[in-house]
Amino acid sequence: MKKILQVALGLLTGIGGFLEIGSITTAAQAGASFGFQLIWAIAVGTLCLMFLVEMSGRLSAVSKQTVIDAMRTRFGYRFYIIVLAIVSIVSFLVLVAELGGIAISLQVLTGVGFPWWVVPVCFLIWVMLWKLKLDLVENGASALGLVTVCFVVAAVKLHPHWGAVAHSFVPSLPTDDRAKYGFLAVSILGASVSPYLMFFYSSGAVEDEWDESYIPINRIIAGFGMGVGGFFSMAVCIVAALTLRQGGVGVEKFEQAALLLTGALPKWGFILFALSVAFGCLGAALEISLALSYMFAEGLGWNWSENEPAQRDARFSFLYTLVIMLAAIPLVFGVDPMQVTMISMALTAASLPFSIVPFLFLMNDKEFCGDHRNGWFSNTVVAAIIVLAFVLSIISIPLQVMGG
Amino acid sequence: MDLVREVLDKRILDRDGTIIGRVDGVIIEVDGNGQPRATQLSIGGPPVFARVGKWAASLARFLAARWGPKRGGAVRIPWSDIDHFGRDIKLTISCRDTQAMAWEDWIDEHIVKKIPGGASK
Numbered sequence: 297m298k299k300i301l302q303v304a305l306g307l308l309t310g311i312g313g314f315l316e317i318g319s320i321t322t323a324a325q326a327g328a329s330f331g332f333q334l335i336w337a338i339a340v341g342t343l344c345l346m347f348l349v350e351m352s353g354r355l356s357a358v359s360k361q362t363v364i365d366a367m368r369t370r371f372g373y374r375f376y377i378i379v380l381a382i383v384s385i386v387s388f389l390v391l392v393a394e395l396g397g398i399a400i401s402l403q404v405l406t407g408v409g410f411p412w413w414v415v416p417v418c419f420l421i422w423v424m425l426w427k428l429k430l431d432l433v434e435n436g437a438s439a440l441g442l443v444t445v446c447f448v449v450a451a452v453k454l455h456p457h458w459g460a461v462a463h464s465f466v467p468s469l470p471t472d473d474r475a476k477y478g479f480l481a482v483s484i485l486g487a488s489v490s491p492y493l494m495f496f497y498s499s500g501a502v503e504d505e506w507d508e509s510y511i512p513i514n515r516i517i518a519g520f521g522m523g524v525g526g527f528f529s530m531a532v533c534i535v536a537a538l539t540l541r542q543g544g545v546g547v548e549k550f551e552q553a554a555l556l557l558t559g560a561l562p563k564w565g566f567i568l569f570a571l572s573v574a575f576g577c578l579g580a581a582l583e584i585s586l587a588l589s590y591m592f593a594e595g596l597g598w599n600w601s602e603n604e605p606a607q608r609d610a611r612f613s614f615l616y617t618l619v620i621m622l623a624a625i626p627l628v629f630g631v632d633p634m635q636v637t638m639i640s641m642a643l644t645a646a647s648l649p650f651s652i653v654p655f656l657f658l659m660n661d662k663e664f665c666g667d668h669r670n671g672w673f674s675n676t677v678v679a680a681i682i683v684l685a686f687v688l689s690i691i692s693i694p695l696q697v698m699g700g
Numbered sequence: 701m702d703l704v705r706e707v708l709d710k711r712i713l714d715r716d717g718t719i720i721g722r723v724d725g726v727i728i729e730v731d732g733n734g735q736p737r738a739t740q741l742s743i744g745g746p747p748v749f750a751r752v753g754k755w756a757a758s759l760a761r762f763l764a765a766r767w768g769p770k771r772g773g774a775v776r777i778p779w780s781d782i783d784h785f786g787r788d789i790k791l792t793i794s795c796r797d798t799q800a801m802a803w804e805d806w807i808d809e810h811i812v813k814k815i816p817g818g819a820s821k
Contacts, residue, residue, distance in 0.1 A: 359787075360787075361787070365711070368709055369709050369710060369711075372708065372709050373709060373722075373724060373748065373751055374751055374752070377751075377752055423817075426815075426817055427817055427821060429821055595722075596721075596722065597711055597712065597719055597720070597721040597722035598719065598804065599718060599719050600719075603821070604821065605819055605821045606812055606815070606817070606818035606819075606821075607808055607812055607813060607818045607819050609804075610804050610805075610807045610808035610811070610812040611807050613812055613818065614807050614811055614812055
């Protein structure tokens with residue numbers, strides 16, 4: 297009975313927590329600029345995430361330690377510091393984007409400029425982390441995030457040509473604007489495959505004291521939860537293709553993206569879009585703040601637990617407090633959340649080899665995974681997708697920068 | 701014993717299971733007969749920053765002189781205080797017998813305790 301509940305909650309987190317500023321923005325831009333053509337990138341990114349989340353849960357269930365614990369123990373201090381530096385910088389930028397996402401949805405809902413919302417939003421997130429235990433933080437935000445199902449409803453209501461949607465699972469190149477196409481593909485991969493999510497998920501598994509009996513549950517949560525989440529992303533892309541592209545609207549500004557649902561859901565579309573972004577980003581912002589604290593605490597050997605009062609793990613609690621305060625600064629000064637989003641998603645894709653390659657070594661190490669090591673299939677799938685994301689990013693990021 | 705594989709970078713737990721740090725270094729002394737012997741575990745402090753780079757060590761010294769607890773250097777745990785080696789290294793002593801929690805206590809005292817609501821969840 298307890299395990300059925302855990303599967304349900306795991307699925308809730310996977311589905312309700314899937315969409316956030318990165319996946320929504322990149323999928324909407326892809327749809328508005330290239331129709332269904334980039335759906336393959338969402339599928340590939342989601343597939344990679346499914347494998348990575350399953351692996352990090354499995355590592356923690358078998359070894360009773362988190363991915364960061366294992367990285368520090370296996371590869372030593374210097375290597376851990378390099379991974380920590382790269383992943384924290386990128387995750388910090390993503391956190392800025394998520395906080396900005398909440399603030400800007402409040403702007404379109406209320407008409408009050410987003411910089412004014414930043415401090416109250418950051419305060420709310422901090423209070424949740426300060427006072428709530430991990431399960432409540434995670435499941436509360438994910439339950440609110442279920443509002444993102446409105447994208448699926450809208451996609452179905454718009455009656456897309458399902459044959460064309462299915463066809464777009466096979467990658468193809470557009471005739472023009474290839475630089476933008478490549479950059480969007482990279483950003484989509486970066487938005488789907490988030491290293492912070494692995495670190496968060498494996499820390500949660502250790503906090504919940506998973507053992508080997510959780511391996512099947514973990515597989516269902518990772519496969520089904522993330523898989524359904526991926527369909528939500530595709531729904532965003534489909535809706536954008538059918539409303540924004542045909543209406544000739546770009547998605548350079550958030551206010552334009554906010555019109556996404558008004559075609560399919562004229563009455564509630566605008567509010568539902570803003571709420572979806574706000575709740576999606578809330579969940580992600582909570583997870584990233586915690587993931588950053590987990591990454592420092594586990595690797596450096598501090599006491600850590602989101603289930604303990606703040607005073608029981610002072611360094612851990614202080615770190616997320618500091619991180620949230622720092623992330624608020626650029627937004628208070630009016631830095632555009634959409635731009636931070638696109639930059640941070642592309643940088644995430646470029647940084648993937650640094651976190652995922654050592655992780656794959658751990659997943660093949662008998663000392664950590666025993667008889668539950670990776671098979672050749674999962675190794676190949678993840679390695680191939682990471683190489684693809686990296687190669688695409690080193691080609692398309694400079695092109696995008698030069699092309700403005 | 702393979703010091704790099706079985707000792708270095710492992711987690712150190714005190715007798716009550718509190719995580720007090722990771723093995724950032726192993727102190728090896730040479731006795732009268734010229735035999736090297738591992739005598740202490742080292743946690744944190746300037747040596748760790750020196751492993752990142754000289755600039756990091758200088759920066760750490762600069763900051764530590766103005767801010768934070770004054771514990772002076774890395775924490776050393778004598779080999780005789782080790783209970784056993786496993787996935788973690790378990791000690792026979794309490795974290796309170798060492799300086800390992802100096803930063804934890806300093807941040808708790810000066811920052812976390814001053815913020816309301818941190819005592820319960």
